[in-house]
Each structure stands twice: as structure tokens, then as C-alpha cells.
Amino acid sequence: MSYDKFTTLTSPAVPLPIENIDTDQIIPARFLKAVERKGFGDNLFRDWRYDNSNQPIAGFPLNQSKYSGKILVGGKNFGSGSSREHAAWAIYDYGFRVVVSSFFADIFQGNALNNGILPVVVSPGYLEKIFAAIEADNHAEFEVDLQNQKFTIKSSGESSGFTINPYKKHCLTHGLDDIDYLISMKAEIAAFEEK
Amino acid sequence: MEAKTLFDKIWDAHVVKEVDGGPSVLYIDQHLIHEVTSPVAFLGLEKRGLKVLRPEKTVATPDHNVPTINQHLSIKDELSRNQVEMLKKNCANHGIVYHGLGSDGHGVVHIIGPEMGLTQPGMTIVCGDSHTSTHGAFGAIAFGIGTSEVEMVFASQCIMQPKPKKMLISVNGQLNKGVTAKDIALYVIAQISTSGGTGHFVEFAGSAIESLTMEGRMTLCNMSIECGARGGMIAPDQTTFDYVKGRQFAPRGESWDKALAYWKTLKSDADAVFDTVYEYDASNIEPMITFGTNPGMGIGISQNVPDSNKLTGSDKLTYEKSLKYMGYDQGDKMIGKLIDYVFVGSCTNGRIEDFRSFAQFVKGKQKADNVTAWIVPGSRAVEKQIIAEGLVEILNAAGFELRQPGCSACLAMNDDKIPEGKYSVSTSNRNFEGRQGPGARTLLASPLTAAAAAVTGRITDPREFLAP
Numbered sequence: 001m002s003y004d005k006f007t008t009l010t011s012p013a014v015p016l017p018i019e020n021i022d023t024d025q026i027i028p029a030r031f032l033k034a035v036e037r038k039g040f041g042d043n044l045f046r047d048w049r050y051d052n053s054n055q056p057i058a059g060f061p062l063n064q065s066k067y068s069g070k071i072l073v074g075g076k077n078f079g080s081g082s083s084r085e086h087a088a089w090a091i092y093d094y095g096f097r098v099v100v101s102s103f104f105a106d107i108f109q110g111n112a113l114n115n116g117i118l119p120v121v122v123s124p125g126y127l128e129k130i131f132a133a134i135e136a137d138n139h140a141e142f143e144v145d146l147q148n149q150k151f152t153i154k155s156s157g158e159s160s161g162f163t164i165n166p167y168k169k170h171c172l173t174h175g176l177d178d179i180d181y182l183i184s185m186k187a188e189i190a191a192f193e194e195k
Numbered sequence: 196m197e198a199k200t201l202f203d204k205i206w207d208a209h210v211v212k213e214v215d216g217g218p219s220v221l222y223i224d225q226h227l228i229h230e231v232t233s234p235v236a237f238l239g240l241e242k243r244g245l246k247v248l249r250p251e252k253t254v255a256t257p258d259h260n261v262p263t264i265n266q267h268l269s270i271k272d273e274l275s276r277n278q279v280e281m282l283k284k285n286c287a288n289h290g291i292v293y294h295g296l297g298s299d300g301h302g303v304v305h306i307i308g309p310e311m312g313l314t315q316p317g318m319t320i321v322c323g324d325s326h327t328s329t330h331g332a333f334g335a336i337a338f339g340i341g342t343s344e345v346e347m348v349f350a351s352q353c354i355m356q357p358k359p360k361k362m363l364i365s366v367n368g369q370l371n372k373g374v375t376a377k378d379i380a381l382y383v384i385a386q387i388s389t390s391g392g393t394g395h396f397v398e399f400a401g402s403a404i405e406s407l408t409m410e411g412r413m414t415l416c417n418m419s420i421e422c423g424a425r426g427g428m429i430a431p432d433q434t435t436f437d438y439v440k441g442r443q444f445a446p447r448g449e450s451w452d453k454a455l456a457y458w459k460t461l462k463s464d465a466d467a468v469f470d471t472v473y474e475y476d477a478s479n480i481e482p483m484i485t486f487g488t489n490p491g492m493g494i495g496i497s498q499n500v501p502d503s504n505k506l507t508g509s510d511k512l513t514y515e516k517s518l519k520y521m522g523y524d525q526g527d528k529m530i531g532k533l534i535d536y537v538f539v540g541s542c543t544n545g546r547i548e549d550f551r552s553f554a555q556f557v558k559g560k561q562k563a564d565n566v567t568a569w570i571v572p573g574s575r576a577v578e579k580q581i582i583a584e585g586l587v588e589i590l591n592a593a594g595f596e597l598r599q600p601g602c603s604a605c606l607a608m609n610d611d612k613i614p615e616g617k618y619s620v621s622t623s624n625r626n627f628e629g630r631q632g633p634g635a636r637t638l639l640a641s642p643l644t645a646a647a648a649a650v651t652g653r654i655t656d657p658r659e660f661l662a663p
Contacts, residue, residue, distance in 0.1 A: 019513040020389060020489050024627040029606040033260065033274035035234035035281045047629050052615075075509050077390040080423065080489070081627060082606075083325040084232065085341035106359075106393055106425055107325060107339055114343035128508075165357060167217025177343065179243070182351035185212065185220060189351055192211045192222055 003116025005175040009097055009144045010154070012069035014061050015134045021074050022081035023108065027090045029082075040086055041093030062094075066138040071098045073130050078119075079108025088115040098144050100151065102127045113168045114177065120144065120151050126160045129153060146173060198464040200361050201430050202396050205336045205461065209319045211353055218355040223252070224318040226348045227304045228291070230257040230282040231608070232323030236346035237285040249352045250290040254313060257282055257296060258303045259608045263571050263598040266296050275609065289349075302574020302600045305329040305542035309413065310576050312442025316431035316458040321348060325420045326542045326624065332412035333439070334431035334461045336396070339420065359425050360394050360470035363463075365401035368477035373658040375552070376411030377544060377622065377641035379403065380418035381483035381493040387473065389491040392424030395471060398463060399429050403477035409438040410548035417543045418624055421490040430462040482657055484529055485626045485639040487517040492626070496644065496656050500527040520628055521636050522616070529654050536619035537568040537649040538631070539642055540598075541605035544622035545573025547580050549642040554586040556646035556660065562594035563652030569611055570595050571603040593650070607632045620648040 031043040048060050056063040072091065078101035079087065088111040091099065099117060102124045112119045122130070133140045133153045143152040146169065152159040164172075171177065182189075199207070211220040226249075233255070240247070247253060260275035270276035279296065286293035294300030300307060305326055308314045314330045320337035321327060323345045330337035340354060347354045366379060384391075397419050399412075407415065412429050419427025429435075436455060439445045446454045481495035494501065502525035503514045518524065523532075539545075539553050550572065562568055570590060572578040578600055581587055587597050604611040605623035607630070613619045615634030622645050626637035638654065647657040 017509055017512075018516070019509055022489065022625075022627045024606075024625065024630050028629055028633070029259075029608045032231050032608065033272075033278055035278055036238065037235045047633055052633070075513065077393075077423070080389055081325065081625060083323060083327075083339035083341055085235075085323075085343060088341070103390055103393070105390070105423055107341065111341035111343070114341060165217055167214055167355075178355045179239070179343070179347055179350050181214075182220065182347055182353055182355070183243075183245075185351065185353070189211055189220075189222070189353055193352075 003092070003175055006097065006116060006118055006146050006172045008146065009070060010141055011071050012139050013071035013073050013100070013130065013134055013142050014067045014069060015131050016061055016072060016074045017131050019075035020077045020080055023079060023084050023087040024081055026079070026087040027084065032084060032086050037089055039093070040090035041095070044090040044094045070096055071100060071142055071144065072096045073100045073127070073134070076101060076103040076124065078104050080105040083107045085111045085115070088112045088117055092117055100127070100130060113172065116172065116175070118144065118146060118172060120162045122151060122160045122162065129158065198466040198468065200463040200467040200469060201334060201398055201428060201461055202336065202361050203467070205317055205319065206358060214355070218357040220353050221319060221356045222353050223321050223348050225308070225313055225320045226253045227308055227320065227322035227327070228253060228255045228345065229259055229304050229322070229324065230278040231259045232342050233285065233345055234278065234281050236342050236349055239346045240349050243350070245350050247289040247291060247349045252352060253291045254294070254308070255282055255286045255291050256294040256301055256304050256307055259602045259606065261296055261601040262609050263569070263601045263603050263611060266599045299575055302576065303542045303545055303602055305417065306545055306573035306577065309333065309409070310442070310574060312439055312445035315439060315445070315454070316435060316461055321354065326417050328419045328426035329413050329417040329542055331416040331419065331426050331428035332409060333435055334428055334458070336426065336428065338426040359396045362392060362395040362397045362424065362471040363469040363473070364397055364399050365474045366399070366403040366477050367401040367474070368403055370403055370406070370477045371481060372663070373482050373643060373661050374480050375641040375643060376407050376414040378480055378483045380415050380421070381485065381490065381639060382480045383475065384418065384422045384491045385483070385493040386475070387422050389421060389489045390423040392419065392422035395424050397424045397427040399427055404429060405432065408548060409434060410546045413546065414543055418490070421624060431458050482641060482644050484644060484654060486521060486523055486529060488520055488626055488628050490624065490626060490639060492517065493639065494529065496529060496654070498529065500525055500529065502526060530656055532654045533618065533652065534566065534620050534638070534648050534654060535617040536613050537566055537645050538571070538604040538619055538621040538623060539645055540569070540571030540573060540603055541623040542573065543624040544642050545571065545577065547577050549622065550577070550581050550586055551584070553642045553646045554589045556643060556657065557593040557595065557650055558589045560593055560650040562649055565652040566649050568595050568649050569598060569604055571598045572600050574600050604631050606630060607635070620645045620654070
């Protein structure tokens with residue numbers, strides 16, 4: 001799957017200060033019936049975003065025009081549950097490129113990286129500061145610098161480093177995916193099978 | 196020689212290459228696919244002009260979307276039907292064995308793999324489904340993957356994976372009456388939380404684990420993903436070998452002897468080091484039930500809903516949001532609460548032993564009038580065995596009907612949806628908000644606890660009905 005190269009992003013952020021946001025909330029199972037990868041953003045957080053009669057629920061951050069941007073900030077243990085990559089597709093399709101949390105579930109983190117979304121892990125304390133900065137100014141900007149692995153709250157200038165596997169960093173920076181790499185290994189894989 | 200864990204032994208034997216500063220290229224022995232997470236991977240493959248590299252190592256079945264009644268008719272829901280037909284077509288194009296609806300091999304993907312003997316000790320097994328961890332019960336490395344990774348396996352029979360840390364969870368001692376593998380799973384998750392296993396692969400060990408049947412071991416490993424772990428596994432032993440022997444795809448003759456000799460080496464060395472270790476006493480575990488909206492929110496059935504006094508900040512808010520969704524208050528007694536639905540089935544508890552345990556419990560009793568029960572076998576083979584063993588007569592006499600195999604109300608992708616606000620005692624694996632249908636309230640439990648609820652219409656301690 002091709003996606004845009006990721007270098008540096010400066011953007012406001014949308015806060016979702018809830019813990020254990022599972023993939024059934026990110027995209028409920030009944031919306032997994034497509035056979036192509038398109039339109040999943042419409043159903044991102046469907047049951048938190050819309051009521052029974054498909055009317056937007058006013059209090060949900062995605063429905064509040066004061067919040068915008070390409071960065072989603074969630075509570076700890078973001079993305080737990082199902083392996084559905086549709087969760088990452090929905091987040092990307094909606095327009096987010098970065099998800100920040102103090103803790104990500106493993107499969108979601110892998111799926112995000114395979115789809116051009118950068119998961120940024122920060123300390124619980126720093127996460128609270130991000131939420132506070134958005135609360136103080138809904139348009140507050142944040143800078144995500146992948147090259148230097150640094151997340152910055154622009155209003156205060158306070159930064160937090162984050163880790164990323166060097167290989168995945170290379171893939172994100174160049175918009176590459178693992179499949180190209182694996183296909184190039186055909187001979188080595190055949191040799192392994194002979195053993 | 197360096198001491199190795201069971202996980203290390205299997206992992207190391209499957210590394211094709213270590214990428215500098217990156218994940219390992221891991222060879223996959225068995226790839227299982229279903230209708231929901233495969234179509235986009237097939238599309239991607241075709242865009243690259245590629246065919247599935249090893250179709251003979253790939254097996255397909257539709258399970259997530261399928262109806263559990265009238266399976267001989269065309270699937271009514273257009274999108275579901277399209278997804279199932281797409282899987283069939285993709286399998287035909289790529290030479291993959293497809294166990295379609297109504298065929299002898301049909302069933303939930305994690306139920307049919309072990310049944311057919313496709314799941315064997317020492318293997319690497321993946322599927323675009325987080326409950327692939329089920330197969331770890333055989334001493335295999337088995338874990339769920341995303342659709343991009345499904346495409347990787349199609350294209351190269353490999354995936355790129357960073358090596359996880361290793362966790363040992365030991366449960367020793369004798370299990371109490373009425374306590375099953377499902378209760379061990381819910382107990383462990385309640386102890387370490389839904390993120391306690393993140394970054395790790397778990398090995399379950401100890402005398403209580405060794406005493407479990409293969410069905411019980413599968414239930415436990417199935418739920419290992421719910422503590423955040425990539426997967427769970429149990430060292431293969433005589434129980435494992437006896438289960439595998441003679442199954443359709445199990446090795447035979449000389450190949451069996453050779454395989455068995457290798458399988459017997461698959462255990463953690465005595466001095467192997469784990470990154471994280473937990474030990475539990477089996478006698479502390481009672482039948483479990485969940486009261487909240489993640490599988491870590493479980494308690495012994497005789498206990499009350501914990502209060503949030505010790506929690507602060509977003510922990511407290513999240514906890515209170517969860518109780519509000521469930522319609523419960525702090526300090527509530529769980530026993531005696533009214534319920535509306537009972538679901539027995541899924542890759543967690545959809546095997547023959549689960550239906551034996553449920554049927555034995557309800558024998559001579561009657562389903563409570565306020566309860567709607569969905570009894571859904573995990574596969575055609577399980578369905579046939581339920582009939583062959585005469586369990587269906589017991590179920591019918593007690594007011595229960597047997598449905599046809601599929602994932603069903605576990606994730607409610609088909610028509611088996613719990614209505615908004617209703618309480619469902621479910622043998623499945625997740626009690627997330629809306630998991631069993633928008634607004635549905637799920638209480639996870641064992642088939643035994645589900646049976647007690649089904650005949651009383653309330654949350655009931657199954658031990659009340661069991662002989663001492």
C-alpha cells in the first residue's frame with residue numbers, strides 16, 4: 001500500500017482523553033464488509049460520533065469544529081483488541097497522520113506503521129501536558145519531527161523524544177512498504193525453504 | 196549452549212534474516228485466511244501482478260460474516276454475501292483450499308485448524324485475526340496480523356516482525372470445582388490488565404495448565420491477546436501429541452516418529468530467562484464474570500463491583516464511563532442480576548468440550564423464560580459431534596436450539612446482534628462497548644457460568660448446582 005512520505009508535520013490536534021480505546025470503537029465490526037480500501041474514515045469512531053438515528057453527537061471531539069488537525073491524541077492503551085487494519089485505514093482516511101498516546105497495543109502500532117501513520121509514544125505526564133495545551137487553546141499547534149524523533153508543544157516549546165524502529169523510520173520517511181523488501185528476498189526465502 | 200525458552204526455539208528456527216536495525220524476516224508455516232481481512236490483501240497482490248507464493252500453506256474459510264441459521268440459502272446481507280463470494284473467487288484464482296459454507300470443513304478458522312491437524316507443535320501460524328493466538332495451545336508461535344501482513348505472507352510466505360519479549364505465567368495447584376480454562380484466562384487478565392502483556396509473548400506453565408485438555412488450553416491461549424500479549428503458548432506434551440495424532444493433516448508413519456522426536460524437544464530450558472514472570476495459585480481462582488467494558492474488568496462471581504476510590508484522573512473517568520455503559524454501580528453484587536441473552540460459541544468456547552459442559556449442566560432443567568439463547572458450534576465437525584453424542588436432544592429438551600457454525604454474536608457482523616441495552620452472558624472473548632451489537636452489554640464467562648445464567652435468567656454461581 002502506498003502512502004505519503006512522512007518528514008515533519010505541524011498541526012493542531014484532536015483530543016480523545018479516554019483510555020483503552022479499542023479497535024471496535026475505532027471502527028465497529030459491522031463496517032468491515034467492504035472488499036476495497038475506501039471510505040472507512042466516514043465510520044471512524046462511528047458509535048461515539050453518531051447516535052441511533054445517524055445524527056452527530058455534539059459532545060464528541062470529532063464533531064466539534066473547535067478541534068481540527070492531523071494529530072489524534074488518545075489515552076493510554078490505544079488500539080487494543082482486534083487485528084483489523086481497517087482501524088488504521090479509518091484513521092488515515094479521516095485525515096490523521098499521527099496518533100499520540102502513552103501506550104499503544106502491539107498489533108495496532110504495527111498496522112499504523114504499515115499505513116503511513118506515525119504512532120508517537122510519550123510519557124503519561126507529557127500526555128497530560130498535550131491535553132492541557134489543547135484545552136488552553138483549541139488551535140494550539142504541535143510539531144512532529146520524524147527525522148529527529150521529537151514531538152513539540154509549540155506554545156510552551158516543551159519537547160519529548162520518541163522511539164521508532166530505524167527500519168520503520170526509513171520506510172515512513174521514504175513511503176516504502178515491507179512487501180517490496182520481502183519480494184526482493186525471493187532467493188533467500190527459497191534457500192530457507194530448502195533447509 | 197545458551198538456555199532458550201520454548202518461544203526462542205521456535206522463533207529462531209524460523210528467522211530467514213535479521214534486518215539491520217529492524218525486524219526479523221520470519222518464515223510462516225501455516226497461513227489461515229477468512230473473508231474480512233483478506234480481500235484488500237488479494238487486491239494489493241494483484242496490483243503488483245503477483246500470485247500467492249505458497250497456496251498449499253494457506254487455508255481459507257468464511258466465518259465472521261456468515262448467518263448461523265439456514266446456511267443452505269444464499270446470504271441475505273448483500274455486503275456479507277459479496278465478501279464471502281470474493282473469498283471463494285480469490286481462493287480459486289490462487290489455488291487455495293476453501294472450506295465453504297455448509298461443507299464438512301467449514302467453521303471458525305481457529306476451530307478448524309486444530310481439528311484438521313493443520314495446527315502442529317513447533318509451527319509458525321498467522322491469520323488476519325487477533326485470536327490466532329489460540330493455536331499456541333499446541334506449542335506453536337501463532338499470532339494475529341493486519342491485512343498488510345496478510346499480503347506479505349501471500350507474496351513471500353514471510354512477514355517482518357520485531358522479536359517480542361518473553362513472559363512466563365505459571366498457574367500451579369488444583370483448580371476448584373466449577374473453575375475452567377476460561378476462568379483462568381479472565382483471572383489472569385484481571386490481574387495484569389488488558390495492557391499487561393503488551394510487547395510480550397506469553398508461555399503458560401504450571402501444574403494447573405498441564406492438567407487442562409487441549410480444548411481448555413486453546414481457550415486460555417485464545418484469550419492471551421486480551422492481556423495485550425502478541426500470543427500465548429503451552430509446551431506440547433502427551434495431551435498434545437494424543438490430540439494431533441491421526442488427524443487429517445497430521446504426519447503419519449515415519450514422518451510422525453520424526454516429528455514427535457522434534458516436538459519432545461519443544462520446552463523451555465530449565466535455566467531459560469523470561470523478561471517478565473507471574474505466578475498464581477490455582478486455588479485462588481473462582482468462576483469469573485466481567486462487569487465492565489474490557490476483558491480486564493473481571494471479578495470472581497461472588498464478589499461485588501469494585502469501587503473507583505483508588506483511581507484518579509483519566510483512569511477514574513474511564514472506569515466510571517464503563518460502569519455507566521453497563522448500567523452498574525460500584526459495590527453492586529453481581530449474583531442475582533437479571534440477564535437477557537446467553538451466547539455459547541466463538542473461537543474461545545465453541546469446541547465440543549464447551550457444549551458438553553453446557554449440555555450436562557442444563558440437562559433436566561429448563562431455559563429461563565426471560566432468556567434468549569444462541570448456541571453456536573464452532574465448526575461443522577463440532578456440530579456433527581454434538582448431534583452424534585446426543586447433546587442436541589438434551590439441549591432441545593431444556594428449551595435450547597442448536598444453530599449453525601460461525602463467529603456469530605461474538606462480534607455481531609452477521610444478524611446475531613444483541614439489542615441495545617440488553618445484557619448478554621457470553622462465552623466469547625471481548626466485552627467492548629457495542630461488540631455484540633450497538634449498545635449491547637456483554638458479561639464474559641465460561642460455558643458453565645453461561646449455563647447457570649441460562650436456566651435461572653440471572654447471574655448465578657454455577658457451583659450452587661454442582662455436586663460437591
